[in-house]
Amino acid sequence: MFRYVDCIDAGSVYCPCELATKGECIICSQLHGKEFCDCLNWKGTCIYQEYIWNGGKSNKTREFRKYSIINKEYLRDDILKLDIKVTKSLSRNLNNLGSFVFLKNEKDIDPYSIPISILDSDVVNNVISVVIKKQGIKSKAIFECEKEILVKGPYWNGIQGQKYLKELKNSSCLILCRGIASAPAVLAAKKIIKNNNEVYVMLDRGRSRENFAKPYFISLGCNVEDVSFLDYSGELKEQYKFEIEKLLKKWNFKTVLSAGSDEFHVKMINFIYNIDKYINFATVNNTTMCCGEGICGSCIIKGKNNEKIRACKQQYDPKEVFLRGISK
Amino acid sequence: MKVIVIGGGWSGCAAALEAKKCGADVLLIEKTDMLLGLGNVGGIMRNNGRYTAAQEMIALGGGDLFELTDKCARHRNVEFPGHKHATLYDVIKMEPTVRRYLLERNINMMFETRVVDVETIGKCIKGIYLHDGTYIEGDVFIETTGSTGPMGNCLRYGKGCSMCILRCPSYGPRISISKRAGVEDLLGMRGDDSYGAMSGSCKLNKESLSNEIREKLEKDGVYIVEIPKEDVNLEKLNIKVCQQYALKEFAENIVLLDTGHAKLMTSYYPLEKLRKIKGFENVRFEDPYSGGKANSIRYLSMAPRDNTMKVTGIENLFVGGEKSGLFVGHTEAIVTGTLAGYNAVRWGLGLKPIQLPTSLAVGDIIAYENDMKESVEGLRKRYTFAGASYFERMKELNLYTINNDIIEKRAKTLMMDGFFNEKLI
Ligand SMILES: Cc1cc2nc3c(=O)[nH]c(=O)nc-3n(C[C@H](O)[C@H](O)[C@H](O)COP(=O)(O)OP(=O)(O)OC[C@H]3O[C@@H](n4cnc5c(N)ncnc54)[C@H](O)[C@@H]3O)c2cc1C
Ligand code: FES
Numbered sequence: 001m002f003r004y005v006d007c008i009d010a011g012s013v014y015c016p017c018e019l020a021t022k023g024e025c026i027i028c029s030q031l032h033g034k035e036f037c038d039c040l041n042w043k044g045t046c047i048y049q050e051y052i053w054n055g056g057k058s059n060k061t062r063e064f065r066k067y068s069i070i071n072k073e074y075l076r077d078d079i080l081k082l083d084i085k086v087t088k089s090l091s092r093n094l095n096n097l098g099s100f101v102f103l104k105n106e107k108d109i110d111p112y113s114i115p116i117s118i119l120d121s122d123v124v125n126n127v128i129s130v131v132i133k134k135q136g137i138k139s140k141a142i143f144e145c146e147k148e149i150l151v152k153g154p155y156w157n158g159i160q161g162q163k164y165l166k167e168l169k170n171s172s173c174l175i176l177c178r179g180i181a182s183a184p185a186v187l188a189a190k191k192i193i194k195n196n197n198e199v200y201v202m203l204d205r206g207r208s209r210e211n212f213a214k215p216y217f218i219s220l221g222c223n224v225e226d227v228s229f230l231d232y233s234g235e236l237k238e239q240y241k242f243e244i245e246k247l248l249k250k251w252n253f254k255t256v257l258s259a260g261s262d263e264f265h266v267k268m269i270n271f272i273y274n275i276d277k278y279i280n281f282a283t284v285n286n287t288t289m290c291c292g293e294g295i296c297g298s299c300i301i302k303g304k305n306n307e308k309i310r311a312c313k314q315q316y317d318p319k320e321v322f323l324r325g326i327s328k
Numbered sequence: 329m330k331v332i333v334i335g336g337g338w339s340g341c342a343a344a345l346e347a348k349k350c351g352a353d354v355l356l357i358e359k360t361d362m363l364l365g366l367g368n369v370g371g372i373m374r375n376n377g378r379y380t381a382a383q384e385m386i387a388l389g390g391g392d393l394f395e396l397t398d399k400c401a402r403h404r405n406v407e408f409p410g411h412k413h414a415t416l417y418d419v420i421k422m423e424p425t426v427r428r429y430l431l432e433r434n435i436n437m438m439f440e441t442r443v444v445d446v447e448t449i450g451k452c453i454k455g456i457y458l459h460d461g462t463y464i465e466g467d468v469f470i471e472t473t474g475s476t477g478p479m480g481n482c483l484r485y486g487k488g489c490s491m492c493i494l495r496c497p498s499y500g501p502r503i504s505i506s507k508r509a510g511v512e513d514l515l516g517m518r519g520d521d522s523y524g525a526m527s528g529s530c531k532l533n534k535e536s537l538s539n540e541i542r543e544k545l546e547k548d549g550v551y552i553v554e555i556p557k558e559d560v561n562l563e564k565l566n567i568k569v570c571q572q573y574a575l576k577e578f579a580e581n582i583v584l585l586d587t588g589h590a591k592l593m594t595s596y597y598p599l600e601k602l603r604k605i606k607g608f609e610n611v612r613f614e615d616p617y618s619g620g621k622a623n624s625i626r627y628l629s630m631a632p633r634d635n636t637m638k639v640t641g642i643e644n645l646f647v648g649g650e651k652s653g654l655f656v657g658h659t660e661a662i663v664t665g666t667l668a669g670y671n672a673v674r675w676g677l678g679l680k681p682i683q684l685p686t687s688l689a690v691g692d693i694i695a696y697e698n699d700m701k702e703s704v705e706g707l708r709k710r711y712t713f714a715g716a717s718y719f720e721r722m723k724e725l726n727l728y729t730i731n732n733d734i735i736e737k738r739a740k741t742l743m744m745d746g747f748f749n750e751k752l753i
Contacts, residue, residue: 002445002457030480035523036515036628037480038507042442042459042500046479049489 003040006315008098008157011043014059016051019294019313021058026294026314061293064104064113064150070127072146075212078134079180080143081119083127084151093154094128095121097191098162098184098285101153102292103130105145113150114138115289115312117158117184119216131212133180155292157311158184161282161318164255170196174244174253175222176268178204178229178260181284182213185259188282189220200251202227202244204260229264236267245275257282262322269322283318287311329353329676329753331669332456332466334443334505337365338658339649339665340472341426342393344435346669347470351753352676354435355466357458359442359499363430364423365474367658368493369531369615371422371587373397375414376572377689377713377722378659379730384690387739390666390748396425397658402586403549408593409577410715413730416549419531420588442500443473446509452643453509459500468644468672471505472665475516475626475650476527478502485524487622490596492527493615494624506631506651511641516627516654517707519566524628525710528570530596530619531589538607541584551584559601568595569626570656572715582608589614595623627654627710635695636681637668646672646681653697656712663690666748673752685742689727693718 007026009015016025025031028047029038037048051058071083086094094101099118104110119129128151132142142149159165165173165188173192175185182203189199199222203211210226217224231237247253256279258268265283272279287299289312299312304320331347333340336358344356362368373394374382382394400417408414430437445457446469455465478501479489489496496502507513515523534542545551565574573593577583582605583593599620602608613619631647632640639645648665649655655664671681684691693711696718700706711718722728729735739745 001447002461002463004461028480030484035484036513037478037501038504039478039480039501044497044500046483046489046496046501048480049483052483 004163004315004317004320005040006163007313008315009313010041010047011045014061015045016047016054016058017293018058018061020047020051021056024294026310062152062155064102064152066106066148067151069145069147069149075131076208079212080132080134081129081212082132082145082149083129084149085127086151088123088126090151090154091121091123091126091128094118095123096154096156097165097188098156098159099187100155100158100184101128101130101151102155103142104150104152105141106148106150108141111290112138112141113152113290114142115155115292117187117284119183119186120190121187131180131183155312157313157315158285159188159257159282160285160311160316161280162315164280165192165257165282168192168195168197168255172198172200172251172253173255173257174247174251175199175201175257175259177201177211177213178264179206181259181261181286182211184284185257186213186216186220188257189217189222193220193222199223200247201225202229202240204229236271241271244272248272248275248279253279255280255282258318259284262286265318265322266324269318270324273319273323281318281322283322285311329468329673330355330466331468331470331672331676332357332464333470333472333669334456335365335471335473335651336363336437337472337474337649337661338367338393339651339661339668340365340470341430342662342665343470343472343646343648343669343672345392345430345433346390346666346748347673348433348435349749349751350670350673351751352673355464356430356435356437357441357443358437358439359502360495361439362423363427365494366476368419368423369529370658371417371419371591372585372714373415373417373659375411375714377719377728378657379413380689380722380728380735381659381663381713383732383735384688384739385663385666387736388744388748389746389750392429393426393662396429397422400425402588406549406585408550408552408583408585409581410572410575416585416587418588440499442503443505444503446505448509451641453645456505468646468676469505470646470648470668470672471631471639471651472648472668473502473505473629473651475629476502476624481524481628482622482625485522485628486526486625487596490616490618490622490624492624502629504629506639506642506645506647507629509642509645511631511639513628514630514632514701515707516630516710517704519708524625525569526567526595526625527623528568528573528593528595530592530594530616530623531587531614532584532592533612533614534590536611537590538609541607545584545586545590549586553582553605555580555582556604564595569710570712571710572656572712572719574716592619596621626650630654633698635683635698636671637664637694638671638675638681644675646675653701654707654710655697656710657714659714660693660712664694667694670748677752685744687742688738689713689722692725692727696721
C-alpha cells in the first residue's frame with residue numbers, strides 16, 4: 001500500500017530534529033527503532049547519515065526573535081492584520097506555500113505562543129503580513145502587541161497535500177475559502193500562479209460585508225466569486241453544489257484547495273469526491289499546535305489506519321483524513 | 329500478459345530479455361539512468377567455473393547476454409592469482425550495448441524511475457507504485473533490485489556512502505519490494521557475526537597511472553605489484569563480499585585488471601598509501617569516488633525463494649541476482665535472472681514453474697545456495713562459480729569443465745538444448 005508520507009522539515013537545515021534523537025523520525029527507519037534502511041520518502045539526503053555526522057545530535061530548533069511591527073490594521077473589530085519587519089532570510093524562507101510562524105507578546109510566558117499563517121511575504125522589503133482573528137486567550141494576547149513582537153520560524157506545514165499544489169503546472173486550481181483560513185490560501189495562490197496556473201476562488205464572506213482576502217486574490221489575478229456556502233443549518237447550499245459541479249466540468253480542475261475549518265474540509269472533500277474521485281485535495285492545516293517541532297503532541301491526529309500523525313511536521317493526503325464513509 | 333521487472337542490473341536485464349523471448353509484454357523499471365547496476369563496475373567473466381556456467385546457458389538457449397559480454401571483451405584468457413581463463417569486458421562499452429539489444433527487442437524501459445511500494449490482494453501483487461505515486465498494474469512481477477545500500481546501511485554496516493555507481497543521493501534508495509509485499513528479508517552475515525558485506529573492488533582512473541603500468545595493463549589485462557610490508561592489511565579480507573578474491577595474494581599485492589578502467593581488487597585503499605607505490609603517484613579513484621575510504625555494503629535484503637526463483641509467501645513475485653540469494657557475480661545474476669524471467673511467464677500462463685536440473689552447474693548452484701542459507705554458517709558464505717566453496721563443489725561433482733562439447737552434450741542429454749529460446753505464448 002502506497003502511503004503519502006512526508007516530513008516538511010526532512011532535508012532542511014532543521015533536519016535531523018528532536019524526533020530523530022528519540023527514535024521517532026517520520027521518514028528514516030534506522031532512526032525509528034529499526035536496524036536496516038527502509039526509507040519512507042527520499043528527499044535527496046540520508047537523514048541517518050546527517051544524524052551520525054552531526055555527532056548523534058539534532059540540529060538546532062527554531063527560536064523566538066524580537067521584530068518590529070510596522071503596521072497594525074483592524075480589518076474588522078475582531079480581525080487584525082500585522083505587518084512585521086523581519087530579516088531577509090526569514091522573509092525569504094516564509095515566501096513558501098504553507099508557511100507560518102509562532103507569535104508571542106514579549107511579556108507573556110511561553111504557553112501563549114500561537115501559530116499564525118503567512119498572508120504574504122515581501123522579500124524586497126523583508127516584511128511579512130499576517131491576519132489574526134480574536135478567538136481565545138492566545139490570539140487576544142497578540143492584539144495587545146504594539147511596537148514589537150516575538151516571532152519564531154520558519155514553519156512550512158500550514159497546508160496539507162502540498163505535493164498536489166506544487167506539481168500543478170500550466171493547469172488550473174480551485175480554491176474554496178471561508179473565514180480566517182483564507183490567509184494561507186492567498187500565499188498559496190501566489191505560488192500556484194507563479195507556475196503558470198489559473199486560479200478560481202470561491203470566497204465566503206462569512207459575517208462580513210466582504211472577505212478580507214478579496215483584494216489580495218484580485219491583485220494576484222485570480223478569478224474571484226463571492227459566495228455564502230452554508231445554509232442556516234450549516235449545510236452546503238444546493239445553489240453552490242450545482243455551481244461547484246459546473247465549475248469542475250468547465251475548468252477540469254486536477255486539484256482543489258480547501259481553506260476553511262476541518263468541518264468545512266469534510267463537507268467539501270466528500271461532496272467533490274462523489275463527483276470526481278480523481279481530484280486531489282490540499283487543505284489548510286487547522287490542528288492545534290503548541291511546539292511545532294513534533295514534541296508536545298498537541299497536533300497529533302489519527303490517520304486512516306489509526307496511525308498517529310504529528311500534523312505540525314508531517315504531510316498527509318487530505319483524502320485519507322477527511323473522506324468519511326466512502327471506501328476508496 | 330504483462331511482466332514487470334523491477335531493477336535493471338544484470339539479473340533484471342536477463343529476466344526482462346527471457347520473459348520477452350517467451351512472448352510476454354515486458355516493462356523494465358530502473359532507478360538510475362543506466363542499466364547493468366553493479367555490472368558497470370565489474371567486468372570479470374568466465375573465470376574458473378563461470379566458464380562452464382556461461383557455456384551451459386549458451387547451450388540452453390539463454391546465452392544472449394554472455395555473447396554480448398564476449399563481444400565487448402578487452403581481454404580473453406587472462407590469469408591472475410587463483411583465477412584462470414577470465415574474460416574482461418569493457419565496462420564503458422557494455423551498458424550501451426545491452427541497452428540497444430533490449431531496445432531492439434521492444435522491451436519497454438523506464439529510467440530514473442524508482443519503485444517504492446506495492447498493492448496486494450491476498451498473497452498476490454496487483455500493481456506497483458512509483459516514487460511519485462504513479463500506480464502501474466501487472467500480471468507477474470520480478471524483483472531484481474540487488475542488495476546494495478542504501479546510504480544508511482552503508483553507514484551502519486560499513487564506513488559510509490562512498491559514492492558508488494548506484495548514486496543513491498541522486499536517484500534515491502533501493503527499496504525491498506518483497507518486504508513491502510509482506511515477506512521479511514534474509515540477511516547475509518560476516519565472519520564476526522555482523523551483517524552485510526563490503527563490495528570487493530574499486531576502479532582506478534587508468535590515465536592517472538604511469539605510462540609503464542598502463543601499457544602493461546593494456547597488453548596483458550593484468551598488472552601485479554607488491555604492497556609495502558607496513559601497509560599489508562589481512563583483516564580487510566574478512567569484510568569483503570567476494571570470497572573468491574579473499575586470498576592472501578590479494579592482501580599482499582596490488583592486483584589491477586584492465587576493464588576499461590583499472591580494476592583494483594580490494595574493497596578500498598587510502599589514497600595516500602596507494603600513491604606511495606611506484607607508478608601510482610598521481611592515481612585517483614573512478615568508482616566509487618571515495619574508494620580511498622570505503623565501498624558499498626551488500627547482502628542485507630534477500631527474499632526467501634524456492635528453486636524456481638519464486639518468492640516464498642507471494643504468489644506472483646519472482647527474484648533474481650543478489651536479491652535472490654548470496655550470489656556474487658554477473659554470471660550468477662544472469663543465470664538466476666533468466667530462470668526468473670522464464671518462470672514468471674509460465675506462472676502467468678497457469679503453468680507450473682520449473683527447476684533447472686542439478687546435473688548442470690547452473691541448476692546446482694541455485695539449489696545448493698538455498699539449502700546452505702538455512703544455517704548461520706551458510707549465511708556467512710557467498711556463492712559463485714568463480715571460487716571459494718562452490719567452485720570446490722563444482723570440481724568435486726565433476727561439473728567444472730571448459731570443454732564446450734561436453735557442455736553441449738549435457739544439454740542435449742537432458743533434451744534441454746535451446747530450452748530458453750522457446751516461445752511460450
Ligand atoms: C565494485 C564491484 C565489482 C564487481 N566486479 C565483478 C566482476 O568483475 N565480475 C562479476 O561477475 N561480478 C562482479 N561484481 C558482482 C556483480 O556485479 C553483482 O553480483 C551482480 O552484477 C548483481 O546483479 P543484480 O542484477 O543482482 O544487482 P544490481 O547490479 O545491484 O542491480 C540492481 C538494479 O536495481 C536498481 N534498483 C534498486 N532498487 C530499485 C527500485 N526500487 N526501483 C527501480 N530500480 C531499482 C538499481 O539501480 C540497480 O540497477 C562486482 C560488484 C562490485 C560492487
Ligand atoms: S505542535 Fe507539538 S508536536 Fe506538533
